[in-house]
Amino acid sequence: MASNTPRIKKNKFTIESYMYLIPAFLVFGLFTFWPFIRTIYRSLFLTDNRGLEAVFVGFKNYMDLFTSSSFQNSLWVTGQYVVLVLLFGITFGFATAMLCNSKFPGLRWFSTIYAMPMAIASSGIALVFNIMLNQNIGILNQLLGTDVAWLADPKWALLSVAFLTGWLNSGINFLYFSAGLSNIDQSLYESASVDGADGWNKFKYITMPSLKAIIFFVVVVNxxxxxxxxxxxxxxxxxxxxxxxxVIVYDIYRNAFENFRFGLASAESVILFVIIGILTVFMFKFQGKREK
Known part of the structure; x- marks a missing residue:
């Protein structure tokens, strides 16, 4: 009889523990899972101007998207945009983290200032950039002595927006890389110096291998x-x-709230979810193979 008591208490403790998670599951179900299920359901319908399902069309919305030149263009634009944002955000964040890893006057002040973009809303800083990149009164053209329509020229518009987004992401990337660099054992660098290794070899064989996990995480998040x-x-x-x-997200907004084609916008949302999911799984599998 006494031997069964601990098992009963253990089972009771386990059930009670899961009961504390019920409020969290309810919140996730109401604000995350249920809207996602509704989006998948709505993507199979033509909707009215209020977004209510009117006519069941099955996968027609998906077929219309994949045969649409506008959607195909948004996929291409999104791919370019993501690559540019990764390039700018990770390069700026990593370079400044490496800079702050060495000692120089005003280090703490610089670190605090540079990390501030992560606390600024993208819409707020976009208003500032809208003035800075203005062709007539913008400070960028004045500093460079140019007359470029940064936001009105198709050659420069995507690059300009990607640069802004990369800079906004660089603040949090800077913190991630700084944390990774601070955790590297300094004795490794000292031993490498004794063996005659120069700065490049230290970076190649000590710094980069030690930051592999951080780099992978930063790439996925970005x-x-x-x-x-x-x-x-x-x-x-x-x-x-x-x-x-x-890009796809803006095309979703345009289809839903400007053209009132909520079914088509829902189908785009599902496709975007699938694309991000496939990329994430691929990157985790690729990282797993590299570690082996």
Whole structure:
């Protein structure tokens, strides 16, 4: 009889522990899972102007998207945008983290200032950039002595928005890389110096291998954030000029709230979810193979 008592208490403790998770599951179910299920359901319908399902069309919305030149262009634009955001955000964040890893006057002040973009709303800083990149009164043209329409020229618009997003992401990337660099054992560098290793070899054989996990995490987070960019594109270019900055998220907004094609927008949302999911799984599998 006494031997069964601990097992009963253990089972009771386990059940009670899971009961504390019920409020969290309810919140996730109400605000995350249920809207996602409704999005999948709505993607199979034509909707009215209120977004209510009117006519069941099955996978027609998906077929219309994949045969649409506008959607194909948004996929291409999104791919370019994500690559540019990764390039700018990770390069700026890593370079400044490496700089702050060495001692120089004003280090703490610089670190605090540089990390501030992570606390600034993208819509707020986009308003500032909208003035800075203005062709007539913008400070960038004045400093460079140029007359470039940074936001009105298809050649420069996507690059400009990607640069802004990369800079916004660089603040949190800077913190991630700084944390990784601070955890590297300094005795490794000292031993390498004794063996005659120069700065490049230390970077190649000590710094980069030690940061592999941090780099992987930063790449995944930045890709997901880049795919979800909206505020800066809405304020700066509205998907233009033409469709040169019409990324998938903005195309979803345009179909839903400008054209009132909620079923088509829902189908785009599902496709975006699948794309991000496939990329994430691929990157985790690739990282797992590299570690083996």
């Amino acid at each position: 890709i997901i954030n880049a795919f979800q960019s909206f505020g800066q594109i809405k304020i700066l270019t509205k998907g233009g000029p033409g469709e040169s900055t019409n």
